[in-house]
Amino acid sequence: MHWIDLVIFVVYMLAMLGVGVFFMRKNTGQEDYYVGGRSIGSWHIGLSVVATDVGGGFSIGLGGLGFMMGISGSW
Incomplete structure (x- = not known):
């Protein structure tokens, strides 16, 4: 280093x-x-919920599901 x-x-x-x-x-x-x-205002709570839902694990899992099942698996 x-x-x-x-x-x-x-x-x-x-x-x-x-x-x-x-x-x-x-x-x-x-x-x-x-x-x-x-x-805490509703704007901050909403951003926190979105950040939780669209986290790294969710995005990776959704990509894997789309790969396994096709594009319809992402819905």
């Missing part, structure tokens, strides 16, 4: 640690942690 790869990795890890600490301090209790303080 080249030294620049290590630098990028360390900077990324420190940034992720910083984001985690920031949001840890922003949460005031269990409700903030588990349900976002009940302040």
Whole structure:
């Protein structure tokens, strides 16, 4: 591994640690942690549902099903 790869990795890890600490301090209790303080909008919830449904496993599985059964297997 080249030294620049290590630098990028360390900077990324420190940034992720910083984001985690920031949001840890922003949460005031269990409700903030588990349900976002009940302040998450419907747009964000919809995007989360779409991201869950169209994940990598779903896309790979659908491609395999289409290969095994033909294009009608994707429906």
